[in-house]
Amino acid sequence: MTNRTILVDYLTRVEGESALDLRISDGRVTSARLNVFEPPRFFEALLRGRGYAETPDIVARICGICPIAYQMSAVHAIENAFGVTVEGQLRALRRLIYCGEWIESHALHVVMLHAPDYLGFPDAIQMAREHGDLVRSALALKKTGNELMRVLGGREIHPVNVKAGGFYRPPTRAELAPVAENLARARETAVRLVRWVATFPFPQFERDYEFVALRHPGEYPFNEGRLVSNRGIDIDISDYETHFEERHVAHSTALHSSIKQRGAYLVGPLARYALNFDRLPESVQGLAREAGLGPVCRNPFQSIIVRSLELVYACEEALRLIGAYEPPAIAAVPVVPRAGTGFGCTEAPRGICWHRYQFDATGTISSVRIVPPTSQNQPSIEADLAAAATSVLDQPDEVIRHHCEQTIRNYDPCISCSTHFLKLSVHRT
């Protein structure tokens, strides 16, 4: 009996701290585990007793790369609980700031974290020596996303301008004008990226995922919609807990999510794309076809193409929103707290980020539940690992290791977000 164990003690080019543990026995993969050892964050506990007004600023700190996702899910949940609706230009500004986040997050991942895998480079620094022009353009693209977040959010990291009801200070048209100029260039770079990544060598690898994403009657989803899947789920976001559950697993400080009675599912760009292709503008659909994709993509290695397409979409959508922008009459809709429960679910770059808050009559939080996208993807990541490793079992360990690392990076995992605990038990033996 031959046993092989492939361990990667510390995964690089993923956000956060995790490790890979793969066990092979007699030519079969017996175990594929993404061990997450990022310390648990306890945000759901520390939010108890905090007020609704400070919640957006607290949850922004769950993630340095996707603070807007947490802020948007939080403010929508607060407004849902208190019976507030945000429409018009304030609603548009929320989509606009989300465009900024998708741009900076996707640009970083596509070029700096993921592309090196396909081209055989150990990191982006080595890759930059041969593809300097493209890396420089991608850095400028990322910078434009950050600029958009700064103009709307007040600063790039942990924005300060978002509140329940709207914003503390909406931007002027003059503030947005230079951003629009940069976005036009950014869009060209994004189109170049789509065409570049489409030429990468892709393993022939597909799995029949259950995709889960928001779906909206009129737009590619950011902040609003129903929760749908390609296997029949079609629910209001408030019904999330009747269909989805989280559980602890021994090897991970990140919780694992599953669909009740069914199991693993997938959120993020591939899911959004599969469930909302018809909501993309023709310009993006055409680029997808040019890149060799149909309306659904089941090859996780081609997620890099889908992220690049979403980069084009975010640039186009941002330009459209800025073009139509008129400063709103008020910075924020008035918010009056009341006792109740509110739900928010928005599409972070990595997938749906679902929040539930219970408030007392003064708007103080009595309980919270936050489900980040990467913890929802954990079981799919591990299932992909087992399948991907199986496909290269006859190769040397080094090849298997690299293939598995690339498989994990397909998900652009945000490990720091995915570690949250409901209960903590310590067993010493």
Next chain:
Amino acid sequence: MVGLGNPDRGDDGIGALVARELAGKVPADVAVIARRGDLLSLIEDWAGFDAIVCIDAAAALGLPGRIHRIDLSSAALPRDLAFTSSHALGLAEAIELARSLQLAPRRIIVYAVEGGSFGRGASLTPAVAAALGVVVERVIAEVARLR
């Protein structure tokens, strides 16, 4: 002149404090900036400069307040010394990337001050606070040499 680090993390604030002390003490054609967190954006800032002096805290190596001068034209910055995050770029990676993209200045000098403690919300430890004035003077002299 770039002061790196997080002023809310004890001795990690040395870089920002040096930047603040340097204001008005260096010629007008010397840019003085403070940066924290991800250094990717720094690469854009560097293009067009002839030289850079970085001031950053270093992990404790035995003597808090000890000042290390590293001239990157003759020595490399140890990757581990500047490791800040698995996702964001540390100083060593940022410099290497800038060099790969031909965006790095000719001369890069790093002043790394050994920290004693990086507590949340803490101010500088006494040994590092005592080194602040010395670092400022050495950077002023460095800038004069580089010009």
